[in-house]
Amino acid sequence: MSEEKSLNFIEEIIEADLTNGKYKTILTRFPPEPNGYLHIGHAKSICLNFGLGIKYKGKTNLRFDDTNPVKEETEYVDSIKEDVQWLGFNWEKELYASDYFDQLYLLAVDLIKKGLAYVDDSSPEEIAALKGTPTVPGMASANRSRSIEENLQLFSEMKAGKYKDGEKVLRGKIDMESPNMHMRDPLLYRIKHAHHHRTGDAWCIYPMYDFAHGQSDSIENITHSICTLEFIPHRELYDWLIEKLGTFSSQQYEFARLNMTYTVMSKRKLLQLVTEGHVLGWDDPRMPTISGMRRRGFTAESIRNFCDKIGIARRENMIDFSLLEFCLREDLNKSALRVMGVLDPLILIITNYPDGQTEELISENGPDEDYGTRIVSFSKTLWVEREDFMEEAAKKWFRLAPGATVRLKSAYIVKCDGFTKDCNGVVNEIHCSYLPETKSGNDTSGISVKGTIHWVSVAHAVPAEVRLYERLFKVENPGTEEGDFKKYINENSLKIIPNAWVENSLLSATTTTRYQFLRKGYFCLDKESAPNKLVFNRTVTLKDAYSKEVKKL
């Protein structure tokens, strides 16, 4: 019954660490910088880090890497916390790199005392020039040989605010000729007279990533510090600092970040989409952000399943968007309430049905009996989907056309007798006759039809705005395509239908419930919806074998 699922390489490392007694328990962390909203790529990291904590009965911290005050804001902190919780994870501790500014400063002083760090007065340009290139070794700055006493003095003056931004930096004294650029006397501290979202104006020097991340891991006793591939070159420095400082030896492990077709994943690009108005905000339902996907109608379960299915490895990858859609539909199919709504309405009149009569029909709410049933009102005049009618039936057409029979879902089989057109030649009414003995639930006719279509009674329908979404980009990989990635934005990614009709049970729709509009897809109530104006987002369409059929014909 229980298929043994093979371990990913990080799980193998952890199991080895646990069995050989290196650790009794593990502690991981999810370390976002609060400078933007979380996206599906972060979800992969969240599921990994928190998932490991759960699987191995360890713990996971949420730590904000807030060492660059000019980019970080409390708004982002709040959204990140909301997103992690919504995904279904609970952190052991909520921590901030800025909590450690005092300790970090002391560690830097310790490094100076050990003769392993120095204050450099060089300008950014000078430092870059002396750093060399990957193929040309770097050269020492004149300040490299400063005495420990002088370095201590200068560093404390940096902290005291004696110098302006950029005047001085603290650098590790490692190896200017290292083939690893990050070991060529990396910057550890820089001067920034900037207001920090948590520490306010208490500091004017801030640690760099390399002197904050590993040290924060070490301070917290993180056992497995998991990050993405681009940090591989930092690992040598990560290890060097921990060794020289003699602190808890956290270990860094790297995995490949998530890439997906038809979207972009970098914070820089996502920010551009927002600020330049290509989307309506970070939580625009077309965005790959957690907040956007949530608003679109994704469930946390579907995102977790997705992250589980894509796996963890060290090779570059490009995941098909269709896998995400599969995970989404898989979950929604189980949980969504079935309802009827007509997106592109066309009148259907049942000519032999009594005027003014209403029948309360029973329809299933979900895929199995547990979901129960509800009442839908049926009458002589209905809205049906315009695309469910053809003036002349095509090959393999199972829906309405003159002379054709279809079942109205949960109601009767009707035969199409004719139609009328308006003065512009557009079909405006379909005329049908119904077969009373075909009533859903006690059909005694023995007639079977190929097609079943959805409908709403005109007299009972409720108006709604419906927003349909398509992929945000027209090409698989806008990031690597030639020129500006924004050239490839799909201008049809949002289609607003202002005048859809939905069944009246949706008057009590909630934002937490997912719905399947029969045959039209999965929908959710948008946050902009109001009691007098329902607004639905289409989360994803249903799979559509018919449209494929049409393409083949």
Add this chain to the structure above:
RNA sequence: UGGGUUAUAGUGUAAUGGUAGCACUACAGAUUUUGAUUCUGUCCGUCUAGGUUCGAAUCCUAGUAACCCAACCA
């Protein structure tokens, strides 16, 4: 013309010297009061060239390709 990392069906991921498997996609069929779901089946793969071995995706040698590294960003 430095260093690092990675190469398994279209995509992703397993196989830890012993039958190349799983999922998505695509395709075909069955069921269906959603052209959905469900069910069944099909197609397609070890970067290349040598070598070691009874046996290689796995080990060795030499290539090739892709990605990352020269921010007072993380």
